[in-house]
Amino acid sequence: MKYHAIDRELFIANRAKFTAQMKPNSVAIFNSNDIYPVSADSTLPFAQHRDIFYLSGADQEESILLLFPDAPYAHLREILFLRETNEHIAIWEGEKLTKERAFEVSGIRNIVWLQDFQKTLKEVMTYADTIYINTNEHYRSAVETQTREDRFIKWWKETYPAHKVEKSNPILQRLRSVKENQELALMQTACDITEKGFRRILNFVKPGVMEYEIEAEFAHEFLRNRSKGFAYTPIIASGANANVLHYIENNQECKAGDLLLLDVGAEYANYSSDLSRTIPVSGRFTDRQRAVYNAVLKVKNEATQLLVPGTLWKEYHVEVGKIMTSELLGLGLLDKADVQNEDPAWPAYKKYFMHGTSHHLGLDTHDYGLLHEPMQPNMVFTVEPGIYIPAEGFGIRLEDDVVIQASGAPFNLMRNIPIEAAEIESLMNGE
Known part of the structure; x- marks a missing residue:
C-alpha cells in the first residue's frame, strides 16, 4: 500500500x-x-x-x-x-x-x-x-x-x-457515519493532498489547455503524495460542460473567458475527500461570473452554519433552498412570480440548483449514514451548492468537507484550499 x-x-x-x-x-x-x-x-x-x-x-x-x-x-x-x-x-x-x-x-x-x-x-x-x-x-x-x-x-x-x-x-x-479521531486525521490527509493538486493546477490552467491535461496534473500530484489517485471519477468541466452534473469525458479545450468547474478529490488509505472549485480559464472572472460565484459562495457559507448536532438532513435541504432562492432573486435568475407560483415538490430554485447540498463522506465518497436520523458530532458532510446557467454557458459549484462539532460551527477540512474569488485570481496571475 x-x-x-x-x-x-x-x-x-x-x-x-x-x-x-x-x-x-x-x-x-x-x-x-x-x-x-x-x-x-x-x-x-x-x-x-x-x-x-x-x-x-x-x-x-x-x-x-x-x-x-x-x-x-x-x-x-x-x-x-x-x-x-x-x-x-x-x-x-x-x-x-x-x-x-x-x-x-x-x-x-x-x-x-x-x-x-x-x-x-x-x-x-x-x-x-x-x-x-x-x-x-x-x-x-x-x-x-x-x-x-x-x-x-x-x-x-x-x-x-x-x-x-x-x-x-x-x-x-x-x-x-461517526468518525473516530484517527479517521478524521486520515481524511485530513486526503484533503491536504487535494489542496496540493488544486494549487498545482492554478499555475497550469490557461486558454488552450485540454481538460484531460488538467486531470493529469491532479493525478501526478495525488500519486506523488501516497494517494492511489482519485477518490471518484474526476469532473474537469470547462464552459458549458459544467452544466452536465456528471460530466467525466474531460476531453475538451479550455477557452479564453470560460469558467472551469473542477470536482476532484484524492483518496488516502481508502478515505475520500471531495472538492469542488470553479476558476476562470483566463485568470480573471467577468463581473457576471463573479456575481454568480459570490452568490454560490454565500450559500455554501450559510449552509455550513446549519450543520450542527440535531439537524435533520431533509429539513436542512429545505433551509438551504430558501437561501439559494434569495440569491437567485438577487441575480435576476428568478422573480417573485416564479417563487409564488412554484411547485412545492420542485421549487423554483431547482431550475438552477437541481442537486442536493450535502452528503456523508468517509470511506466512501457517498458514505454510510442514515439520513432520517439527526446529525451527530464527528459526522463528515460535504457542502456543495451550485448555480448552473446553460443560457449563459457556465455553471459554478463550490464544495468543502466539514466535520460536525459538539458545539459551534463545523470544522472545515478544506479550510486551507483557496476559495475566495480574489485569492484565486491572485494565485492564477502570480500576484
Whole structure:
C-alpha cells in the first residue's frame, strides 16, 4: 500500500463497537471485494470492500472476517481468513499479508488461511444461533453485478438454513457515519493532498489547455503524495460542460473567458475527500461570473452554519433552498412570480440548483449514514451548492468537507484550499 501504516487500535475499536451491537450468540461475516475482469486476462485495479477494511484494516483480495464475540473458545471470537501466501505468489503478484503481518495490521490474533474457512465455519455454526450477513443497503446503491458477498450469502443460506439472520448494514450505517479521531486525521490527509493538486493546477490552467491535461496534473500530484489517485471519477468541466452534473469525458479545450468547474478529490488509505472549485480559464472572472460565484459562495457559507448536532438532513435541504432562492432573486435568475407560483415538490430554485447540498463522506465518497436520523458530532458532510446557467454557458459549484462539532460551527477540512474569488485570481496571475 502507498499509505503509511494505520494504528491497529482503530480497527480494534471499530470491531468492539460493532460486536457490542450484535445479538447474543451471533456471528458476523464480512467478505472482501472481487477482482473484476475486463477481458482476456485483464482486470480492474482491486479496491477493498470498505466494511471489512473498517473492521480489520485488511486491504487485499480474498479475505474474510468472522466475528463471534460469544464463542465458547477464545480463538473463535475473531478470525481473519486470508489467501495463503508463498514465495511463488510473492514473485508473481507481490507481497501479501503473512499471519504475523496480518496481526500487526488488524490486531486479530487468529489468522487462518482461506482454504480452512468452510471447515472453521462449520464448527462456528454449531455454536451460533444467528448470523449477520452484510447486504448493501446504501440509499444510492444500484448494483447489477453479483459480488463475492452475494455469492457467500446464497451459499450460506443453502448450507445453514436453520439459523436466524440479521443484517450488519444498519449497525455499520450508524457506526461508520461517526468518525473516530484517527479517521478524521486520515481524511485530513486526503484533503491536504487535494489542496496540493488544486494549487498545482492554478499555475497550469490557461486558454488552450485540454481538460484531460488538467486531470493529469491532479493525478501526478495525488500519486506523488501516497494517494492511489482519485477518490471518484474526476469532473474537469470547462464552459458549458459544467452544466452536465456528471460530466467525466474531460476531453475538451479550455477557452479564453470560460469558467472551469473542477470536482476532484484524492483518496488516502481508502478515505475520500471531495472538492469542488470553479476558476476562470483566463485568470480573471467577468463581473457576471463573479456575481454568480459570490452568490454560490454565500450559500455554501450559510449552509455550513446549519450543520450542527440535531439537524435533520431533509429539513436542512429545505433551509438551504430558501437561501439559494434569495440569491437567485438577487441575480435576476428568478422573480417573485416564479417563487409564488412554484411547485412545492420542485421549487423554483431547482431550475438552477437541481442537486442536493450535502452528503456523508468517509470511506466512501457517498458514505454510510442514515439520513432520517439527526446529525451527530464527528459526522463528515460535504457542502456543495451550485448555480448552473446553460443560457449563459457556465455553471459554478463550490464544495468543502466539514466535520460536525459538539458545539459551534463545523470544522472545515478544506479550510486551507483557496476559495475566495480574489485569492484565486491572485494565485492564477502570480500576484
